[in-house]
Amino acid sequence: MKNIIAGLIFSVLFMTFTLKSGAQSVANDSIKKTVPVETPKISPKKASIYAALFPGLGQIYNKKYWKLPIVYGGYVGLIYIFGWNNNNYNDYAQAYRTIAPYTSTANMPAADKQFLIDFIKNPSINLDNPSHFTYAVTSLKSGKDFFRRNRDLTIIAIAALHILSIIDASVDANLFDFDISNDLTLKVQPVPINPGGRNTIMGMNLAVNF
Numbered sequence: 500m501k502n503i504i505a506g507l508i509f510s511v512l513f514m515t516f517t518l519k520s521g522a523q524s525v526a527n528d529s530i531k532k533t534v535p536v537e538t539p540k541i542s543p544k545k546a547s548i549y550a551a552l553f554p555g556l557g558q559i560y561n562k563k564y565w566k567l568p569i570v571y572g573g574y575v576g577l578i579y580i581f582g583w584n585n586n587n588y589n590d591y592a593q594a595y596r597t598i599a600p601y602t603s604t605a606n607m608p609a610a611d612k613q614f615l616i617d618f619i620k621n622p623s624i625n626l627d628n629p630s631h632f633t634y635a636v637t638s639l640k641s642g643k644d645f646f647r648r649n650r651d652l653t654i655i656a657i658a659a660l661h662i663l664s665i666i667d668a669s670v671d672a673n674l675f676d677f678d679i680s681n682d683l684t685l686k687v688q689p690v691p692i693n694p695g696g697r698n699t700i701m702g703m704n705l706a707v708n709f
Contacts (some may be wrong), residue, residue, distance in 0.1 A: 546668040603629060
């Protein structure tokens with residue numbers, strides 16, 4: 500009888516220990532370690548520096564890839580306009596330098612005269628006519644000044660675009676962690692107000708968290 504009781508006690512203790520170990524094992528297995536997910540930090544300073552060093556690099560750093568066609572499209576368009584105005588300016592400047600030393604075609608070398616005729620390409624203008632010659636001088640000077648001004652304005656536009664891309668990269672970096680969710684919380688709570696006298700009155704505080 501003692502042996503049976505001892506056997507039962509041993510069996511109960513063994514089962515209890517086994518169940519306890521199993522429960523601990525299940526509990527340990529069921530508990531998952533929560534690894535905090537680190538949100539990538541975007542530095543406005545780095546974004547500005549990258550944008551200043553190379554066009555579009557700040558937008559790439561901010562992961563705003565959809566802005567790259569806008570940035571590069573602006574640069575390509577302005578650079579094309581710059582090249583077109585610069586080429587025309589050089590052509591008109593050369594033509595004006597050729598005709599400026601003369602008051603007529605009397606002492607002008609034949610090569611220079613032919614160059615001006617080929618450049619003007621207007622059969623109605625006869626450089627041997629004094630009034631036409633004066634008109635040609637004025638037109639070439641106006642064309643030179645016109646394309647030079649447009650070229651310089653294009654340079655300013657390129658610089659402005661570069662500054663805007665730097666500002667855009669900096670603003671995007673500053674707003675990278677800004678919460679734009681639709682979760683708006685409205686809290687209304689009583690607030691004691693003491694207007695300066697001995698009596699305290701109750702007021703309402705309205706707070707909107709977003």
